[in-house]
Amino acid sequence: xxELTGYRGEVLQALKKFAVKVGDIxxxxxxxxxxxxxxxxxxxxxxxKHIVIKLKNGYNVGIRTSPxxxxxxxxxxxxxxxxxxxxxxxxxxxxxxxxxxxxxxIASRVDYRTGAVHPAISASDLYSVVPELxxxxxxxxxxxxxxxxxxxxxxxxxxxxxxxxxxxxxxxxGVVICHGTDTMAYTSAALSFALQNLPVPVVLVGSxxxxxxxxxxxxxxxxxxxxxxxxxxxxxVVIGMHESPSDTATLLHRGTKVRKCHTxxxxxxxxxxxxxxxxxxxxxxxxxxxxxxxxxSERKLALKPRFNEKVALIKFHPLFDQELIxxxxxxxxxxxxxxxxxxxxxRKHLLPSIKKSIRNGVIVCMTSQCLWGRVxxxxxDVGRDLQKIGVVPLEDMLPETALVKTAWVLAxxxxxxxxxxxxxxxxxxxFSSRTLYEGW
Amino acid sequence: xxELTGYRGEVLQALKKFAVKVGDIxxxxxxxxxxxxxxxxxxxxxxxKHIVIKLKNGYNVGIRTSPxxxxxxxxxxxxxxxxxxxxxxxxxxxxxxxxxxxxxxIASRVDYRTGAVHPAISASDLYSVVPELxxxxxxxxxxxxxxxxxxxxxxxxxxxxxxxxxxxxxxxxGVVICHGTDTMAYTSAALSFALQNLPVPVVLVGSxxxxxxxxxxxxxxxxxxxxxxxxxxxxxVVIGMHESPSDTATLLHRGTKVRKCHTxxxxxxxxxxxxxxxxxxxxxxxxxxxxxxxxxSERKLALKPRFNEKVALIKFHPLFDQELIxxxxxxxxxxxxxxxxxxxxxRKHLLPSIKKSIRNGVIVCMTSQCLWGRVxxxxxDVGRDLQKIGVVPLEDMLPETALVKTAWVLAxxxxxxxxxxxxxxxxxxxFSSRTLYEGW
Numbered sequence: 001x002x003e004l005t006g007y008r009g010e011v012l013q014a015l016k017k018f019a020v021k022v023g024d025i026x027x028x029x030x031x032x033x034x035x036x037x038x039x040x041x042x043x044x045x046x047x048x049k050h051i052v053i054k055l056k057n058g059y060n061v062g063i064r065t066s067p068x069x070x071x072x073x074x075x076x077x078x079x080x081x082x083x084x085x086x087x088x089x090x091x092x093x094x095x096x097x098x099x100x101x102x103x104x105x106i107a108s109r110v111d112y113r114t115g116a117v118h119p120a121i122s123a124s125d126l127y128s129v130v131p132e133l134x135x136x137x138x139x140x141x142x143x144x145x146x147x148x149x150x151x152x153x154x155x156x157x158x159x160x161x162x163x164x165x166x167x168x169x170x171x172x173x174g175v176v177i178c179h180g181t182d183t184m185a186y187t188s189a190a191l192s193f194a195l196q197n198l199p200v201p202v203v204l205v206g207s208x209x210x211x212x213x214x215x216x217x218x219x220x221x222x223x224x225x226x227x228x229x230x231x232x233x234x235x236x237v238v239i240g241m242h243e244s245p246s247d248t249a250t251l252l253h254r255g256t257k258v259r260k261c262h263t264x265x266x267x268x269x270x271x272x273x274x275x276x277x278x279x280x281x282x283x284x285x286x287x288x289x290x291x292x293x294x295x296x297s298e299r300k301l302a303l304k305p306r307f308n309e310k311v312a313l314i315k316f317h318p319l320f321d322q323e324l325i326x327x328x329x330x331x332x333x334x335x336x337x338x339x340x341x342x343x344x345x346x347r348k349h350l351l352p353s354i355k356k357s358i359r360n361g362v363i364v365c366m367t368s369q370c371l372w373g374r375v376x377x378x379x380x381d382v383g384r385d386l387q388k389i390g391v392v393p394l395e396d397m398l399p400e401t402a403l404v405k406t407a408w409v410l411a412x413x414x415x416x417x418x419x420x421x422x423x424x425x426x427x428x429x430x431f432s433s434r435t436l437y438e439g440w
Numbered sequence: 441x442x443e444l445t446g447y448r449g450e451v452l453q454a455l456k457k458f459a460v461k462v463g464d465i466x467x468x469x470x471x472x473x474x475x476x477x478x479x480x481x482x483x484x485x486x487x488x489k490h491i492v493i494k495l496k497n498g499y500n501v502g503i504r505t506s507p508x509x510x511x512x513x514x515x516x517x518x519x520x521x522x523x524x525x526x527x528x529x530x531x532x533x534x535x536x537x538x539x540x541x542x543x544x545x546i547a548s549r550v551d552y553r554t555g556a557v558h559p560a561i562s563a564s565d566l567y568s569v570v571p572e573l574x575x576x577x578x579x580x581x582x583x584x585x586x587x588x589x590x591x592x593x594x595x596x597x598x599x600x601x602x603x604x605x606x607x608x609x610x611x612x613x614g615v616v617i618c619h620g621t622d623t624m625a626y627t628s629a630a631l632s633f634a635l636q637n638l639p640v641p642v643v644l645v646g647s648x649x650x651x652x653x654x655x656x657x658x659x660x661x662x663x664x665x666x667x668x669x670x671x672x673x674x675x676x677v678v679i680g681m682h683e684s685p686s687d688t689a690t691l692l693h694r695g696t697k698v699r700k701c702h703t704x705x706x707x708x709x710x711x712x713x714x715x716x717x718x719x720x721x722x723x724x725x726x727x728x729x730x731x732x733x734x735x736x737s738e739r740k741l742a743l744k745p746r747f748n749e750k751v752a753l754i755k756f757h758p759l760f761d762q763e764l765i766x767x768x769x770x771x772x773x774x775x776x777x778x779x780x781x782x783x784x785x786x787r788k789h790l791l792p793s794i795k796k797s798i799r800n801g802v803i804v805c806m807t808s809q810c811l812w813g814r815v816x817x818x819x820x821d822v823g824r825d826l827q828k829i830g831v832v833p834l835e836d837m838l839p840e841t842a843l844v845k846t847a848w849v850l851a852x853x854x855x856x857x858x859x860x861x862x863x864x865x866x867x868x869x870x871f872s873s874r875t876l877y878e879g880w
Binding site: 149157265309311312313320323346348370371373374 | 589760764785
């Protein structure tokens with residue numbers, strides 16, 4: 001930890017000027033008030049105006065800095081240590097659940113309660129912060145990464161798949177992966193393909209509000225994710241997040257059919273073109289469909305954790321420049337996912353570049369930027385022409401899932417025909433049936 | 441018209457073999473049945489299995505081809521001519537509405553009813569096919585283009601804006617633009633910026649099902665668009681499309697806040713982050729908000745129809761290659777719209793390329809691929825860092841609208857600071873207020 005972790009701007013200048021550091025006992029005089037306490041670190045959401053100290057009574061307060069602020073060190077600093085309570089006695093008969101932490105808002109939960117810097121979750125942290133867990137499962141916790149999810153890349157998917165597989169092979173009843181929400185749906189698609197033939201559920205969970213806010217969704221999401229991993233009758237990769245803005249229920253969404261559809265709402269995740277798989281309320285799991293893969297501890301997991309990163313996602317629009325298609329060809333790309341308009345269209349002028357790419361061994365697939373509905377390239381001439389030159393129509397697959405699946409397919413085979421075949425095979429529910437899903 | 445318009449595959453081969461052409465009176469013998477009638481052209485959705493003839497009683501029938509089919513020409517062909525009925529007498533006191541056709545499914549409506557090839561709409565076609573229109577408005581119809589909308593480019597936006605402006609300056613009470621649905625929302629955004637200070641409404645309308653299908657939405661959409669253009673109390677660019685899958689009502693969506701969100705449903709268009717502006721049912725317009733610009737025939741239109749096409753829309757994802765950012769810089773791009781994750785994030789490794797672009801005069805803006813919600817780049821470090829290097833956070837503006845607005849702004853000014861200011865100014869409702877919109 002830095003000496004002044006999390007401070008920035010004018011408040012950082014003030015702390016530096018008075019040569020204090022996190023953990024010091026300090027006296028702050030500002031605008032007639034005097035405060036004394038331990039200087040605390042700050043975390044995400046920190047502004048550049050407030051100094052946070054822990055008063056003797058244990059409360060943290062934020063003191064606004066001012067030009068005439070005076071700070072004095074009155075005690076030798078020790079960074080407040082977090083002493084986890086003893087692990088609760090494990091109850092016999094509870095399911096065993098691995099909780100793998102990769103970072104994101106949900107994994108920073110412990111910090112604020114304790115004042116100590118815990119970038120991620122250990123088993124004892126989990127039990128101390130969410131004591132309900134000890135009633136639900138025997139938790140095996142592991143910190144794998146501490147990454148905001150916009151920084152997650154294919155190599156992290158590989159590592160997550162491998163770690164998850166090793167817990168499953170070790171006999172856990174389910175796996176929970178704590179993950180930032182930004183790219184969680186990309187990861188859920190990646191793990192869906194990397195962890196074939198799952199015997200137990202893998203539940204990705206995150207939080208949209210950090211735990212320093214009264215509206216945090218972290219605790220409920222985590223509890224319900226552990227409930228699902230330990231007990232749900234399914235064996236798929238799913239995302240478990242809020243059903244509504246209130247702390248009522250968690251929905252489980254199929255990992256290949258889900259998308260973050262709101263920047264900040266707690267119920268930001270939505271199943272697209274299918275309904276959610278299950279609902280969890282007050283510890284009770286209700287399956288919402290018959291169409292899911294059943295849990296079966298005898299099933300042998302097939303781990304296929306590699307991805308080929310030379311796959312592009314290209315959103316077509318009226319200003320789109322066809323040279324970009326050729327750039328990808330010239331830069332060694334092996335796959336291109338087009339996010340076309342409507343039923344799966346692009347400007348007819350792009351056809352020569354697309355044709356050239358395909359002739360040179362690039363797999364080009366079509367999805368729709370509408371997100372809901374299904375690509376149908378038999379209706380209009382441009383669709384038929386695109387199919388004729390070899391564009392692969394990916395039905396109702398999400399563009400993001402198509403990107404991830406293509407990267408996965410191209411790591412399984414270098415043969416274009418085989419890759420096409422795999423792309424058009426419904427492997428883990430990435431295609432849904434033509435039956436109209438009314439719930440969009 | 442080609443001699444065998446619309447026929448393909450094996451049925452085309454059969455027609456060629458027997459040397460008949462559209463308009464010929466032919467006798468078809470197949471599998472024991474004999475049919476006689478005029479060979480008709482075929483249109484979109486045509487399969488490669490059926491020959492369509494018009495029987496003497498006026499009905500069209502489709503006859504399935506077979507290996508042993510025999511076709512004989514028994515009469516000299518004349519292509520069935522479409523004779524529009526006389527224009528209805530114009531009623532005094534009706535509003536005057538310009539109907540500008542640019543192509544798309546809605547503009548192919550006339551074809552099937554008459555059997556003749558009319559690629560687009562003339563005033564008399566309109567009245568003959570949708571006779572209700574003569575009760576609603578004095579229609580001034582014009583065929584501007586005949587384009588599927590995936591082929592619409594910035595130059596077409598310019599032409600549409602100029603044509604619309606000339607009708608408005610000529611005194612019409614409103615303008616309807618028939619347009620393919622695929623890129624209609626890009627065009628509605630473009631016209632929103634190009635037609636500043638509108639005195640009357642401009643209503644874009646399309647159809648999701650062509651008129652050869654019983655479920656076509658073309659007629660209701662067109663009628664309600666003309667109702668809105670002639671009578672709605674607003675003066676904005678809007679899209680008017682089905683509220684639900686049934687022919688009940690049309691919703692008017694603000695041109696900068698709307699998106700095609702389903703590939704095929706009739707209610708595919710949705711207002712994002714705001715509610716729709718109005719609802720039209722059985723000729724009655726109900727405003728759904730107070731927040732709109734009022735119709736005012738005294739207001740002087742300001743036509744600004746130019747766009748700078750060197751603007752890119754880049755969707756960030758875990759496999760995204762930062763070299764793509766530099767490619768745009770090196771290829772003369774002046775604007776880049778990032779579709780970031782969540783609150784407006786990209787992988788931290790992209791920052792150097794983005795910084796270099798901005799230093800070289802590229803405007804880089806942030807939107808969210810969530811689509812719903814608002815970019816907030818003050819919450820996490822990466823957001824703050826992106827703002828520090830000059831990325832413009834575009835609040836709750838849709839990525840597609842951001843693309844179009846930036847292209848428009850960069851045609852108004854070459855000055856980066858001025859462009860930034862314009863981008864952050866709410867000009868035509870492209871930003872909505874922070875008040876939580878619950879209706880997502």
